Amino acid sequence: QQPVQSPQAVILREGEDAVINCSSSKALYSVHWYRQKHGEAPVFLMILLKGGEQKGHEKISASFNEKKQQSSLYLTASQLSYSGTYFCGTYAGNMLTFGGGTRLMVKP
């Protein structure tokens, strides 16, 4: 079953913060985050493993709460280069299922 992402779209000014959420109706053991820029392939950002750890990539970090079956992606002091569509992904068997995506636009 596809994880659910929110919000569907975000518009920010440079330097502002944003949070993207990903939730699942099934138990999660890991959550993946990817970013896809327009016209390009998705690029891996990070994996969150069971245990609630927080990871970071540039000024982008994420948390994972397996009890709530949720993960959140935090973008702080956003830059123009952060614009794109963010997807979370969860594994069911050997198949990675992606959420519907969150379109992020950072304006000067």
Place this chain on the structure above:
Amino acid sequence: SAVISQKPSRDICQRGTSLTIQCQVDSQVTMMFWYRQQPGQSLTLIATANQGSEATYESGFVIDKFPISRPNLTFSTLTVSNMSPEDSSIYLCSVTETGLNEKLFFGSGTQLSVL
């Protein structure tokens, strides 16, 4: 990290024809997958390409429509058969290097338009 070459990068095809998309990886990889991304949508897994055996298809996708080959650990093809305008999408090859539950690397995609 794996480097994936996918071709063609784009094509415009006529209804009823078939297109074969190639995916070449610069190293041997365990898992290869084919995804479809319809305009403005998320990525949907079509199938897992298994080396030396038939691909494993996800619900809604069938071998007659999307035949897949994987003759070795570095190469796979996806054919979109008997195309209709509804097949217009981006098709993406992806791999994991070490196995299950690992991060995916993606090819640059094939943008297919069917007239």
